[in-house]
Amino acid sequence: AQRVTQPEKLLSVFKGAPVELKCNYSYSGSPELFWYVQYSRQRLQLLLRHISRESIKGFTADLNKGETSFHLKKPFAQEEDSAMYYCALQTSNTGKLIFGQGTTLQVKP
Amino acid sequence: DAGITQSPRYKITETGRQVTLMCHQTWSHSYMFWYRQDLGHGLRLIYYSAAADITDKGEVSDGYVVSRSKTENFPLTLESATRSQTSVYFCASRSEGPVQETQYFGPGTRLLVL
Numbered sequence: 001a002q003r004v005t006q007p008e009k010l011l012s013v014f015k016g017a018p019v020e021l022k023c024n025y026s027y028s029g030s031p032e033l034f035w036y037v038q039y040s041r042q043r044l045q046l047l048l049r050h051i052s053r054e055s056i057k058g059f060t061a062d063l064n065k066g067e068t069s070f071h072l073k074k075p076f077a078q079e080e081d082s083a084m085y086y087c088a089l090q091t092s093n094t095g096k097l098i099f100g101q102g103t104t105l106q107v108k109p
Numbered sequence: 110d111a112g113i114t115q116s117p118r119y120k121i122t123e124t125g126r127q128v129t130l131m132c133h134q135t136w137s138h139s140y141m142f143w144y145r146q147d148l149g150h151g152l153r154l155i156y157y158s159a160a161a162d163i164t165d166k167g168e169v170s171d172g173y174v175v176s177r178s179k180t181e182n183f184p185l186t187l188e189s190a191t192r193s194q195t196s197v198y199f200c201a202s203r204s205e206g207p208v209q210e211t212q213y214f215g216p217g218t219r220l221l222v223l
């Protein structure tokens with residue numbers, strides 16, 4: 001079955017602390033993985049995609065096929081990082097996405 | 110402002126009523142999608158469309174109907190609203206590009222069914 005799991009509903013850290021938002025997937029093929037972010041009262045927007053191997057707003061994510069994971073990391077959290085984060089799996093060129101349940105990141109001052 | 114828009118942004122209705130949520134995009138993207146966002150479930154796909162007059166069901170399509178007579182519009186209709194359809198609905202679109210191409214999301218419609 002195709003599935004994305006984000007085990008933490010809420011992750012609360014202090015400003016300046018490292019952050020890791022976990023994402024595990026289940027898919028037999030070659031996955032295309034994304035992280036989307038939703039700031040308060042705003043629409044979902046792409047944060048990063050694994051194929052680009054980029055760093056956006058200090059966040060990075062590495063695809064680990066052995067562990068079927070795509071964890072999102074940032075070495076020093078900022079208050080403006082507080083948002084809902086969704087990991088998503090794309091399984092075909094139709095663009096259909098399978099989302100995880102989402103993790104709310106709360107960065108305290 | 111160009112992009113993807115949804116209307117209404119907020120809607121309160123009663124059980125049994127028909128409700129239509131509108132989605133409009135200005136990019137001429139081929140693919141369009143409807144998701145619902147619920148706590149504990151993330152976003153779940155309701156319907157998607159690969160082009161005008163081509164639509165297909167997603168994970169949670171029961172009780173919903175879509176149409177796509179024009180590329181830029183993708184309305185979602187709740188034929189007879191139920192309380193379980195209280196949710197936030199997001200429309201999204203995507204170009205035909207490579208598989209890594211991202212989806213662009215609308216601002217969402219908050220629907221309350223009483």
